[in-house]
Amino acid sequence: MKRLKSKRFYALFILFIIIVFLGAIYVYSIVTGNILEDAAVDNIREVAVHDRNTITMFLEYNWKNQQRIGERLRRNSQNLKTVSQINEYLGLEAYESTFDKVYLLMEDGSYYTDITYRRGSEDPDYYPYMDLFADTDSYKVIGYDSLPVMGSDKVVIYGYRLPDNPQDEVLSGIKIGEDQKEVYAVIGVCKRSSIVDGLVIENYVDESGNTQGYSSVVDNKGEYVVDRKDAASSVSDNLFDIVKRCDRSNLTPAEVREKMLAGEEFWFYMEKNGVRELNYCAPLNSSSVDWYFIMSVSDQVVKDQTKLFVLLIIAAMSAAIIVIISAFVLTVIMQRKTQIAYAQEKAQSEFLSNMSHEIRTPLNGIVGLNYLMMNAIDTPEKHLQIKEWLKKSQNTAEYLLALINDVLDISKLQAGKVEITRAPMLVETMSESVCSMQYDNITGRGVEFIKDIHVTVPCIQCDEVHIKQVLMNIVGNAAKFTPAGGTIRFSVNQSMIDENHVMTTFVCADTGCGMSKEFLNEIFNQFTQDRSSISNSTKGTGLGMAISKLLVNAMGGEISVESELNKGSTFTVEIPAEICEIPDYLRIDSEDAEKTADHSGSGAEATKILVAEDNELNAEILMEILNQFGFVPVHAQNGLEAVDIFEKSKLNEFKIILMDVRMPVLDGCEASARIRELDREDAKTVTIFACTANSFQEDRIKALDSGMDDFLTKPIDVNTLLRKMEKIDREKHNS
């Protein structure tokens, strides 16, 4: 619960950081976007000012050229009588000037070009150039899609009206031709392509090469003098009309006109058909005209320019977020590692403390009892008391052994050294075996024991030993914590997972003391025992359930418990397993088990057993036990002595060798190997059991590799010894 809360806290904290940063990015991008947009607009303005000055210079240069044409005309007018002379003269002027063509517009509307003379509308291809000068402006620049004399080329014409001022002796009153008409204006014609490129804002070309910005020139009435965007419409269109027709604008046509009349430099935007256009307007720096330069740039250009920067900012901020959150996550991880290390250290310390307590307590008891018994041994009236103390001492020693076994099991499980084996297991037989082993223990306490075994799949692939260990622990606990008059129900059920796998569910429900909620949360932890008053009388290591859980999980199963204080507990163990056929040996085993039980005593009667054990006490105990069961044990103090005794023995004198694995001089494995290598018939057939206090897999492999037949875990259980002997005999007989 605490961990869950902690996780929620971290998740919320990270979410908070992300939200804060997102907010920061949003605000920052908006602010930066505005700043960048202003910068982009300033940039456009700079380009516009440059373009405006270029256009002004370009226009003034051309008008200056036209003035010079007028001046030269004054000097040569006397020689310009015939049409051919004037055509040639204008051809040469065009050749020498920046214009493609130079025309002379006469006072009556007729005009000379470099190829013809057009008198009036009665002449083919006559064009009323006089209309260009309908107003008072002396200078004109207008774009045309085509002019008759220029074929289909798009052109721009520059008009310069000669001054109507008698004081101007150079440029006014120039007369040419046979009829000596007065020249009204000089017209220069250029291909539009020659100047249009200069009016393009080259910086503002999109990825497809389309121009996003264009420049125009309008007069103070809003009429387009030069419109880069569309020369065809420029002649007839009007800026104020365009502003009026657009969908949206921040300035009205009147406001635009007012600003232009005031000579202001200003911005305004127009939006039409969803396309927003920024327009920079500035008066041309020309004393000759009061025109306005307009640079129109798609809003997209500004967006494109700012987008990149905003993108970079967002990328940078996002990177910062990632770095910060990563740092935070790393900090949390380190903190958690520290916590885990601390917890492990604490657990280790608690474990040692528990172990110290758990081992010292029974040992102290045994020492104390031994002391009492030693003092009382010579007092006959105390013999009954001594018998009682011996019984207590035996119980305490057994508890100590169980404790150490459990601790070792836990260690092996946690170290991953417990190998889960998969072998065919008869579910019902195993369940019955558990019930059988616990039956006396349960019923002897006055508790009713109900078994309810429903097996649909008789044989499954699993680790019988460990399942039995778990079930024995659970049922044993139920027996311990269920008071007389209570009931323990042990049930087994199976359900198919798929056609090859079955889930076997073992449930042990008791009407015992139950568990507190607090303990229920800790039940699968080590050294946990409910210290409630009801269970105080019951002795346990506190490791059983932890071992059970580790084992069940290692087998891929689940163990769970439901319990209510004073009402009882229900443990459920679910083991998934592969279904298998019942092998023959399992059928035989079940039959032979009975035989072994029936004849063990008589079978061992004359058997000599060589016991290789370096520990004198263990050897003495073992020898005594074997004696009691009718065996004839012979003791060897180390491996070398065992080899020696066996070598000197008669053929088949020893049927069994109990070989301690760890011994001085020569260890059990080496001794077994030497025995197997001896040149005598029974060297290969004698049964050698490895006797060891631990059951690590590598020890087993090493022992089997050295030629030993099987294992016996210390302290030696004679019944187990007899069963194993029978099994080995049977296998040898079969083979």
Add this chain to the structure above:
Amino acid sequence: MKNTTVNKKKMRKRITAFLLQIVIAVPFLFSLAGCSESTKTVKEIIIKVPHTSTMNCISNEDIKNVYTLLELASRDFMAQYDKEVRIKVVEFDGGEETKAITNSFGQSDAADILYDGFFNMSSFIHTGKVVPIDDVLTPEMKEDIAPAYLEQGRFEDKLYMLPYMSSENILIYNREMLEQYGLSEYIDEGEVISNWSMEDWTKILNTLADGFAKEGKGKVPMMMYAKDNQGDTHIMTMLRAFGGDLFDSSNNFDLAEDPDVISALRWLQNGVDSGWYLPVPYYKTMSDNSSKFKMDELTFYNFNLGSSTYSRVIEDYNAQTNTFTKYGFVNYPGNHCTIFNEGFEIFDNGDSEKIEIAKDFLRYFYETDKWLECSAGSIPVSKKVMEKYKDDILLLEAFSQNSVNSVDYTHNLPNWQGSENSVRSVFYKEIARLMIKDADGNFAVTPEECARNLQEKLNTAISEGRENSTLHE
């Protein structure tokens, strides 16, 4: 220990998941910020066509130029095509092929399809940018287009240019002017293309020039221009006026030692002093001459069935009950005419999908009758179009018979067009120099010098073209 391992794994998984979430979230943030754009791109095909490509489409009188034709056709193509494409038809100034095509290679405005005259287009084939289009030709198209037309578009057995219509160029003259100055004897009646000797030509031009000078209205008899490369083929054809093929057996220009060529140059140069041409001819364009002709102030000018003058010719013919009273027709001095095809090329701009779309467009264009029939605005290369409209095309028979006088003017040489030192870029400048006089009134170059300069520079251009020639794989 095992629990610790499990925890570690879980922790790693969580960290990985978290970092993945961040990685996923960042683009999401970007998209929130409006930074994400649709990845869908509509292919844009750019068709370029010179502004000067005029036509007189019989089947659709609204179509007066190829630009309009391609605009209409591309709209229809886009509407019926199974992919979303955008076709942009772009006009460029006549003679600006270098700027419009060569200079835009690798640029966003590079042409995917070019419609132009073959003499302009052949040079691009040697850039390696023009795609072979044999696969555009369907069996029906092969059957329909005369092999001779297709041959002009072939290089090394691959078709690079697909012909659409053909133009035979001759001269049109103002018949009234000849009649006015007593030159009626040279006029042939009816749909006839005349051939005059050089003596006749000289006499006619001098007579007209003298008469016009006396009129004092600025009229001139003969077209001449050298301001740009437009119409240079016609001027080049006049270099054959006194004989000579202009080329040697190796397909190089052979001018400097050819007396016929030098005579022709001299004859052209004399025209300046004789008042045959518009004043300052070296700074005049073909367009100037066209305007002058239309104003009835120029006697001789270029003509083909696609030219803008053709409608006036038809009016003249129809107005006077199937005879000409205002116009007459004659081959260039030397009795030559030129024939050139117009049609399409497809460029490889590094996008195979665009090439396929361009090919699909051409297939559509040629397989759709209404667009194919517009080629009856000059001489159609399609037999079925020709068959359908032959009686409706005035002068078609005369042009057909006159084709025997045509000359091969380009020999499919590389670097004819498309670079600053191409044949066309060099030629008009040298002709302009031939016409220019210095301050003392003397010509800047003699005809011999002009011939030498032309030979040297034109052959240099061809040589460079051959060296740099690369055909598309």
